[in-house]
Structure formats: structure tokens, C-alpha cells
Amino acid sequence: MNVGTKVSGTSRFLRQYRGLLLAVGTLAAVFGLAGSAGAQTLPQNASDIHLGVGSCAGSTCHGAVTPWRNSTVLQNEYVTWQTKDTHAKAYATLLNDASKRIAKNLGLPNAHEAKICLDCHANNVSSNLRSKTFQLSDGVSCEACHGGAVRWLGIHISGVANHAQNVAAGMYPTEDPLARAKLCMSCHMGTADKFVTHKIMGAGHPRMPFELDTFTATQPAHYRIDDDYRARKKVADPVTTWAIGQAVAVQTTLDGLTDPKRNRQGIFPELVFFDCHACHHPMSNVRWEARASTGLGPGVPRLADANMIMLRIIVSQLEPALGQRMLEQSRALHASTDQGTEAVAAAARNLRETVTPLIARLAQQRFDAPQMNALLRGVLREGVNREYVDYAAAEQATMALSAILTAMRRAGHIDEAKFKAYNEVLDRAYKAVEKDEEFRPANFVAALNALDQVASRN
Ligand code: HEC
Ligand code: HEC
Ligand code: HEC
Ligand code: HEC
Structure with a gap:
């Protein structure tokens, strides 16, 4: 089955984002934390x-x-x-x-x-x-x-x-990253009441990749973050925005997987929760390889887990034991997919219990220089370990690296020369994910290896 062109829908915003990053160097995306605002209807x-x-x-x-x-x-x-x-x-x-x-x-x-x-x-x-x-x-x-x-x-x-x-x-409160995540994802990922199913995608609807910091930056800014903005509204850095976005994305997916109205289509599971490119890619491009974090063998569809991988990297920096629990529960979720939608819902509930308290915690989290560096190394390490052989994971990892590097630069944790050195190599990662039909994991892993080398230089 080769429906590559229809499943794509990425290159446009990735290219725009890349343009922004290079032209302005800073993204419009820094926002505030307004207390409990995430609870707003x-x-x-x-x-x-x-x-x-x-x-x-x-x-x-x-x-x-x-x-x-x-x-x-x-x-x-x-x-x-x-x-x-x-x-x-x-x-x-x-x-x-x-x-x-x-x-x-x-x-x-x-x-x-x-x-x-x-x-x-x-x-x-x-x-x-x-x-x-x-x-x-x-x-x-x-x-x-x-x-x-x-x-x-x-x-x-x-x-x-x-x-x-x-x-x-x-x-x-659109300035609050948690409130914003819920708002944007209500349409960009869907809710219990409105949802793009695989049936709607099959009818021709484009795939809907989303990452909060990137999409905030690519939405043409109709506001300016200057001194008076900062005086009126609190401002969060791109890493915080990215991290909260990942947690809310995982929660949104798990909500769907535990919802009997959304997690199946007839006797089949709802395929929109699965990795599109696991099924949709040309047969001439054979690329399956084992991935430690799924534990699945060849020839089985995989749940789309890009956000879970990102969130696990974030959580592992804050509390390694919790990261380990996420890893085990995600593996159990992957394993449940050949046991029917009830088993999937049960495994999703377990993972959701771990993830839910994390959202409030991340909304309060500030990442300092060593933590940002650890996140950067964490995203790179998973890549070098070939966790991003799936297109959607490579796409998320690329956006994550951009968010982290931008935040590091803006906070003064890396200087212009270092940022430039990273950027030159990051370009290769962007190239590798530009078109899903042409994605080759080996090219992407090579780019991450090169980034890892820049990170290892002082
Ligand atoms: C897709 C969501 C979205 C739409 C549609 C949207 N905005 Fe916004 N708006 C935002 C976000 C996100 C921010 C930045 C966060 C903030 O300051 O609240 C923002 C900020 C603002 C600000 C605050 C600027 C400041 O300095 O405090 C104003 C004013 C504003 N928008 C007006 C508008 C108007 C007028 C429209 C319609 C013509 C509009 N927005 C449409 C999401 C949106
Ligand atoms: C009410 C639903 C809704 C909300 C809320 C919403 N969006 Fe969207 N967004 C859409 C739709 C629908 C499109 C596609 C529009 C089209 O091309 O017809 C879109 C398109 C976009 C695009 C362009 C994507 C591309 O491929 O070029 C960006 C960027 C974006 N949204 C960011 C955001 C952000 C950031 C927020 C939250 C502040 C947000 N959106 C909130 C419905 C929504
Ligand atoms: C859960 C929210 C949601 C629902 C339901 C939904 N859409 Fe969309 N649609 C989006 C978003 C978000 C995008 C933008 C995706 C992107 O580019 O990132 C989009 C993009 C599109 C595009 C491509 C737009 C472009 O500029 O390329 C078309 C066409 C479209 N939708 C038609 C439909 C139709 C027809 C329906 C009803 C059968 C529908 N959508 C239902 C959220 C939704
Ligand atoms: C488990 C395998 C599987 C997964 C995962 C999957 N699909 Fe499909 N998809 C199919 C099958 C089977 C068809 C029907 C093929 C046909 O009609 O030729 C289909 C049809 C489609 C079509 C219509 C193809 C056409 O030729 O008109 C689109 C578009 C599509 N899927 C998009 C997606 C997107 C986007 C995702 C991820 C969110 C996804 N699919 C995930 C198996 C899958």
C-alpha cells in the first residue's frame, strides 16, 4: 500500500519553522504560566x-x-x-x-x-x-x-x-502553555466530541502532526513579546512549552484509547491511533527494525508513540524511576494491541495514571542549563539508539531539538557560535524528515550522530 503523498502534510510547516529559526533566530514562542489557568473551560x-x-x-x-x-x-x-x-x-x-x-x-x-x-x-x-x-x-x-x-x-x-x-x-488564557496546549490540541488532535477517524483520513483528510512550541511559532504571530508584554503576562521558555505539549498530547491519545466510542471501528481498532507509516509506505522501501521501547516483532502495526517517547525522555531527566515506569507501561500498551481494544484500554489506563500527575508538575517546572543539556542529550541518545526509525518519531524529535536549542540559546546557555554549529547539523535532520515518502532512518540517525558530536565538543 503506497499512499505516501496523501498521508504527508508535514513539509509545509517544517519548512516554515526552519525559515523562522534561521531568519530571526528566535521564535515568537515564549509564554507565561498563569497559575491554575490550565483549568479554564x-x-x-x-x-x-x-x-x-x-x-x-x-x-x-x-x-x-x-x-x-x-x-x-x-x-x-x-x-x-x-x-x-x-x-x-x-x-x-x-x-x-x-x-x-x-x-x-x-x-x-x-x-x-x-x-x-x-x-x-x-x-x-x-x-x-x-x-x-x-x-x-x-x-x-x-x-x-x-x-x-x-x-x-x-x-x-x-x-x-x-x-x-x-x-x-x-x-x-492563551499565554499559559497548559491552557494553550488544551486549546490547540482540541482541534489539532481532537476530543471525545470531535475527532478525525481513520475513516475520515481514508476519505482524504490530511495527517495531523502537532507540536505545541513549533505550531505556536508557525502560526503567524499577531502579538509581540516585548518588555510591556512581559510586564502584563508571565513568559515560559520553548522547552517548557514543548514539555507541557508532549504531556498533554500523550494524555489526549490515552483518553482516546480508553474511550470505547473512539478506540474501535467495528471489530477493528481505530487505526488513527497507530503509526500511519507502519502501514503506508512503498513496499520497495523495506525498513522495519526492532525497537527496544515497543518490544514488538515485524509485521504488526504499532501504536503511534512519538509523543510517549518524548515525554519519557523528559520524565527520565526529572525522575529516572518514573521514566522507567513509563517505559514499562508503554511496552505493555504496545503488547496489548494484539489482544483487543479492551486490553488496550486497560493498558492505556495504567499509563494514564502515571502521566496525569505529570501535567501539573511540568506546568510548574523550570528547566535550568544542566537540565536542558540533559534533555538535548536524551533526545539525541534515543535517536542514536534507533528509536526514531518511524517517521512520526523522527519528526517529533526534530521539533524537540529545535525547541531545546532555541531555549538554550535564549537563556544564554549556549553562545552564538555553538548555536550556529548545532544549526548547521540540525539542517540535515530537517532535510531527512522533509518528505515522509522519502524518509530513510539511516540519514536521520547520521544527522543525530553528528549533532551528538557537536554536543560532546566543549
Ligand atoms: C488559533 C488561535 C488564535 C486565534 C484564531 C487568534 N488568536 Fe490572538 N492570540 C493567540 C495566542 C496563542 C496568543 C499569544 C498568547 C497571549 O498573549 O495570550 C494571542 C495573543 C493575542 C493578543 C495579545 C497581545 C498582547 O500583547 O498581549 C491579542 C490582542 C490578540 N491575540 C488578538 C486576536 C484577534 C483580534 C484575533 C482575531 C482577528 C485573534 N487574536 C485570533 C491565539 C489566537
Ligand atoms: C477551532 C479549532 C482550532 C483551534 C482551537 C486551533 N486550530 Fe490551528 N488549525 C485548525 C484548522 C482547521 C487548521 C487548518 C486550516 C486550513 O488550512 O483550512 C489549522 C491550522 C493551523 C496551522 C497551520 C498548519 C500548516 O500545516 O500549515 C498552525 C501552525 C496552527 N493551526 C496552529 C495552532 C495553534 C498554535 C493553536 C492554539 C493556539 C491552534 N492552531 C488552535 C483548527 C484549530
Ligand atoms: C478534530 C478536528 C478536525 C476535524 C473534525 C476535521 N478537521 Fe480538517 N483539519 C484539521 C486540522 C487541524 C487541519 C490542519 C492540519 C495541518 O496542516 O496540520 C485540517 C486540514 C484539513 C484540510 C487540508 C487543508 C489544507 O489547507 O491543506 C482539509 C481539506 C480538511 N481539513 C477538510 C476537512 C473536512 C471536509 C472535515 C469533515 C469531514 C474535516 N476537515 C474535519 C482539523 C479537523
Ligand atoms: C494497520 C494499518 C494502517 C494504519 C496504521 C493506518 N492505515 Fe490508513 N489505510 C489502511 C488500509 C488497509 C487502508 C485501505 C486501503 C485502500 O483502500 O486501498 C487505508 C487507507 C488510507 C487512506 C486512503 C488511501 C487511498 O488510496 O485513498 C489514507 C489517506 C490513509 N489510510 C491515511 C492514514 C493515516 C493518516 C494514518 C495514521 C494516522 C493511517 N492511515 C494509518 C491501513 C492503515
Whole structure:
């Protein structure tokens, strides 16, 4: 089976991210930890009325053509979103030929009126929460991320409210990495209520790789992290953002595997939880090899475990015994896949018990220079040990290395010369994962070996 081109969907954002890293050197992605903000109800589930993009886009509000000089925020957020951000086009996507084909293959009358599509491609809140000015065609609009504005718009325009007061009035704390992880992943990985199944992928939907720090950086920034931003909002480094993103991604996967509505399709397991490229690659490209962390033999589909590997590396630095427990429980999860969905759900529950408390812990975690270095070496070591022979794992490892190196540079743990030396080699890793159809594990491992050598030099 060779459906490489359809399963892909990576190179675009990887290339953009690479461009950013090289051009600016720093990513827009540094954000704050606002206490317990991760517990905030998602905009799509809260009971606040949504007013529509029009109410944000006034020329003296967020609709200016160029940034305002004497304002704390840029005020041209609308223009950035409208012209550069694919979220603004998410609804229009449902009208294009690809969506028409998906809808036809699924037996839907059309995509732009199907709840399953609108729930992620628009701000599809229930009709009683839509004001007169609300338009579904605005796609993934301001309020889809920042929350229904009915309670905070007034205090926010009058300028009397600070960020905490806005949040108390229903604004979603997008600066908090845990809250942000939950928000972005509700669409980029799915929830119990909205979910891209293998059936939908089979109908033509692209694969949905996600990593919080990278995707935060590739979403065209409509904000600027400067001194006044830091005064208003706490700021987290890319490693923290990456780590929290991995923990929430694992939790999201385990939620799916333990949900009887989502973990099977008829008598089959739901294939979307499995590594796409385990099944989808040309037969001329034979590449199976044993991986210590799965314990599986050849010829069996593997659960997609890239996020689990990353999280295990993070946890192992903080508490080796816990890392070991994650390793054993992930192996048990892999082993359960030939014993039916009940066995998978049971094994997933065990792992989830280990992972859940980690999320709160990582939200409080600050990584110092030795810890960041240990994470870097950890990601490289697993690669040199050939843990990333699966494409999705190599893709996650590449994004992880970028996040860690950027954080190290920004915190002053490595100087410009060292960062440059890393970057030159990191390019080879990016090249190796640029196209999933052309992925060769050996090239990727060679790049990681070279990075490991840079790390070993003083
Ligand atoms: C309401 C659902 C929803 C939410 C919430 C959401 N996204 Fe998206 N995102 C989408 C959809 C749908 C697309 C694809 C749009 C298209 O091309 O039609 C997308 C596309 C993207 C892309 C472009 C991907 C590419 O391949 O070019 C990035 C980057 C992105 N989102 C980042 C984020 C981040 C970061 C967050 C959280 C702050 C987030 N998204 C929250 C639905 C969402
Ligand atoms: C769980 C959320 C979710 C659901 C449900 C969903 N999508 Fe998507 N869709 C996304 C995200 C996120 C992306 C962007 C993936 C990326 O590029 O990283 C996307 C991308 C797409 C793309 C490719 C867009 C591009 O610019 O290349 C098409 C086409 C699409 N979706 C159509 C549909 C249709 C039709 C449905 C309903 C059958 C649907 N989607 C349901 C989240 C979803
Ligand atoms: C896909 C999610 C998403 C969408 C859609 C989105 N934003 Fe944002 N927005 C963010 C994130 C993430 C941040 C950065 C974290 C923060 O400061 O809260 C942000 C930050 C901001 C800020 C804060 C800047 C500062 O200096 O404090 C403003 C203002 C803003 N967005 C306005 C808008 C407007 C207006 C729209 C619609 C035209 C919009 N956003 C659409 C995710 C989104
Ligand atoms: C256990 C093996 C297996 C896994 C894992 C798997 N698939 Fe599939 N996939 C199949 C089979 C079998 C078909 C049906 C083949 C056919 O119709 O020719 C299929 C069909 C498809 C198709 C339609 C192919 C076509 O020719 O139109 C797409 C696209 C697809 N899968 C994407 C994915 C994605 C994305 C993932 C990972 C999230 C994934 N698959 C995981 C086995 C798998």
C-alpha cells in the first residue's frame, strides 16, 4: 500500500519553522504560566456569547493596517489573522475540491454544513451563543481561541481591566502553555466530541502532526513579546512549552484509547491511533527494525508513540524511576494491541495514571542549563539508539531539538557560535524528515550522530 503523498502534510510547516529559526533566530514562542489557568473551560465549551470577528476588527481596536506605535498590543491583529493565518481560511477550506471529495467519500451532503467538519474548521458554538454579528464563515476566529467576548469586551475596550480581570470575565488564557496546549490540541488532535477517524483520513483528510512550541511559532504571530508584554503576562521558555505539549498530547491519545466510542471501528481498532507509516509506505522501501521501547516483532502495526517517547525522555531527566515506569507501561500498551481494544484500554489506563500527575508538575517546572543539556542529550541518545526509525518519531524529535536549542540559546546557555554549529547539523535532520515518502532512518540517525558530536565538543 503506497499512499505516501496523501498521508504527508508535514513539509509545509517544517519548512516554515526552519525559515523562522534561521531568519530571526528566535521564535515568537515564549509564554507565561498563569497559575491554575490550565483549568479554564475551552472557548468552544464555555457558556459565553460569541460576538464575531467584526466586533474585534474596528480600526481603533484590532483592525489597524499597521501596528500602533504607542499601544501595548499591535492592534493590527485582524489583518495578520485575515491575510496570513490559515485559521481565517479554515471555513473556506470546507468549500474547496479536497473537502468536496472528503464529503462525497463519507456520504455527507457537503462539508461546510457538516457538524463534524465545522467543529474544527470554524467557531461552531451552539446557535444560542451566537450574537447577530457572528458569522460561521469567519472560520477559526478570534473568539475560537480567546473566548466568547460578551462579558470581557466592555471592560476590555474601556481599558480599565488587566489581563487577570479579562480572564475572570471569560477571556481564555492563551499565554499559559497548559491552557494553550488544551486549546490547540482540541482541534489539532481532537476530543471525545470531535475527532478525525481513520475513516475520515481514508476519505482524504490530511495527517495531523502537532507540536505545541513549533505550531505556536508557525502560526503567524499577531502579538509581540516585548518588555510591556512581559510586564502584563508571565513568559515560559520553548522547552517548557514543548514539555507541557508532549504531556498533554500523550494524555489526549490515552483518553482516546480508553474511550470505547473512539478506540474501535467495528471489530477493528481505530487505526488513527497507530503509526500511519507502519502501514503506508512503498513496499520497495523495506525498513522495519526492532525497537527496544515497543518490544514488538515485524509485521504488526504499532501504536503511534512519538509523543510517549518524548515525554519519557523528559520524565527520565526529572525522575529516572518514573521514566522507567513509563517505559514499562508503554511496552505493555504496545503488547496489548494484539489482544483487543479492551486490553488496550486497560493498558492505556495504567499509563494514564502515571502521566496525569505529570501535567501539573511540568506546568510548574523550570528547566535550568544542566537540565536542558540533559534533555538535548536524551533526545539525541534515543535517536542514536534507533528509536526514531518511524517517521512520526523522527519528526517529533526534530521539533524537540529545535525547541531545546532555541531555549538554550535564549537563556544564554549556549553562545552564538555553538548555536550556529548545532544549526548547521540540525539542517540535515530537517532535510531527512522533509518528505515522509522519502524518509530513510539511516540519514536521520547520521544527522543525530553528528549533532551528538557537536554536543560532546566543549
Ligand atoms: C477551532 C479549532 C482550532 C483551534 C482551537 C486551533 N486550530 Fe490551528 N488549525 C485548525 C484548522 C482547521 C487548521 C487548518 C486550516 C486550513 O488550512 O483550512 C489549522 C491550522 C493551523 C496551522 C497551520 C498548519 C500548516 O500545516 O500549515 C498552525 C501552525 C496552527 N493551526 C496552529 C495552532 C495553534 C498554535 C493553536 C492554539 C493556539 C491552534 N492552531 C488552535 C483548527 C484549530
Ligand atoms: C478534530 C478536528 C478536525 C476535524 C473534525 C476535521 N478537521 Fe480538517 N483539519 C484539521 C486540522 C487541524 C487541519 C490542519 C492540519 C495541518 O496542516 O496540520 C485540517 C486540514 C484539513 C484540510 C487540508 C487543508 C489544507 O489547507 O491543506 C482539509 C481539506 C480538511 N481539513 C477538510 C476537512 C473536512 C471536509 C472535515 C469533515 C469531514 C474535516 N476537515 C474535519 C482539523 C479537523
Ligand atoms: C488559533 C488561535 C488564535 C486565534 C484564531 C487568534 N488568536 Fe490572538 N492570540 C493567540 C495566542 C496563542 C496568543 C499569544 C498568547 C497571549 O498573549 O495570550 C494571542 C495573543 C493575542 C493578543 C495579545 C497581545 C498582547 O500583547 O498581549 C491579542 C490582542 C490578540 N491575540 C488578538 C486576536 C484577534 C483580534 C484575533 C482575531 C482577528 C485573534 N487574536 C485570533 C491565539 C489566537
Ligand atoms: C494497520 C494499518 C494502517 C494504519 C496504521 C493506518 N492505515 Fe490508513 N489505510 C489502511 C488500509 C488497509 C487502508 C485501505 C486501503 C485502500 O483502500 O486501498 C487505508 C487507507 C488510507 C487512506 C486512503 C488511501 C487511498 O488510496 O485513498 C489514507 C489517506 C490513509 N489510510 C491515511 C492514514 C493515516 C493518516 C494514518 C495514521 C494516522 C493511517 N492511515 C494509518 C491501513 C492503515
